[in-house]
Amino acid sequence: MAEKYDLLEINTDGGSRGNPGPAGIGVYAASVGQVVFTISETIGIATNNVAEYTAVIRSLEVLTEKGIFAEKLRYILDSQLIARQITGQYKVKLPHLQALRQKIVVLVNKLRDNGQIKLITITTVPRELNKKADKLVNEALDRQ
Numbered sequence: 453m454a455e456k457y458d459l460l461e462i463n464t465d466g467g468s469r470g471n472p473g474p475a476g477i478g479v480y481a482a483s484v485g486q487v488v489f490t491i492s493e494t495i496g497i498a499t500n501n502v503a504e505y506t507a508v509i510r511s512l513e514v515l516t517e518k519g520i521f522a523e524k525l526r527y528i529l530d531s532q533l534i535a536r537q538i539t540g541q542y543k544v545k546l547p548h549l550q551a552l553r554q555k556i557v558v559l560v561n562k563l564r565d566n567g568q569i570k571l572i573t574i575t576t577v578p579r580e581l582n583k584k585a586d587k588l589v590n591e592a593l594d595r596q
Contacts, residue, residue, distance in 0.1 A: 457483040460522035465585035466503025477507035478588025492588035504534040505552035512559035530582040
């Protein structure tokens with residue numbers, strides 16, 4: 453049976469040691485205080501911005517792969533720039549970031565078309581309030 457949630461909150465973070473340098477992503481997904489899934493992966497050599505986008509992409513891929521349904525999906529990022537680029541408030545100028553943003557749009561539309569999500573919001577918090585995702589990034593980078 454598919455997992456279904458009224459509200460699924462997904463904290464994402466990406467980081468690079470060197471910018472560009474060895475990069476990693478962290479995703480912490482929870483509903484009503486219960487962990488639904490986490491991701492802690494390295495992504496090779498990349499910039500902070502690429503890592504931030506990749507964290508969102510990987511989380512959307514996991515939602516698709518696991519068949520997770522959520523009435524409301526709330527993304528929580530500590531990068532205001534990336535959040536505003538994803539939502540279209542800011543223009544994405546670099547072609548490689550435009551491609552990553554487009555991948556997010558395609559994945560969100562697929563989840564909507566499948567009926568897996570109804571409402572999606574993206575919000576930002578100060579870095580110190582995104583500790584769980586940040587910890588997963590650092591764990592991935594420390595394992596390399």
